[in-house]
Amino acid sequence: MTIHESAEDYLEAILILHQRNGSVRSIDIAEALSVSKPSVSVAMKKLRTDSYIEMDDMGLITLLPKGQEIAQRIYERHTFLEAWLMRLGVAAKTAEADACKIEHDIHPETFAAIQKYVSATLDQYSAK
DSSP states (O other): OOHHHHHHHHHHHHHHHHHSSSOOOOOOOHHHHHHHHHHHHHHHHHHHHSSEEOOOOOOOOOOEEEHHHHHHHHHHHHHHHHHHHHHOOOOOOHHHHHHHHHHHHSOOOHHHHHHHHHHHHHHHHHTT
16 A cells, blocks of 8 residues: 555654654644644544554544554654765755655665665774
């Protein structure tokens, strides 16, 4: 099943907000992503239907295993790419924006190759 970029953004936001606050509500997601509450409501319904999240009676949102896996993958890509771009000399704001775009489209093989290359390069410099 293919998941859309916007759904990945919602899942990643839920992961980050949960790590930061311990709990997540729709309003938190709306604020974090600068989207309307109705947009979040529609997205949460779709993510619930597709078994990526669950929402309790209090409106607290929790990632289900397949939602957690996607959120972690996207977040790992984002943090790695952002740090790498900044290391290359890209301004923090630009690196963050570009990482957000790249994280969705990069093929897993390409991402793994970049990670391997960067790791080897860093190991090479730290050995000197």
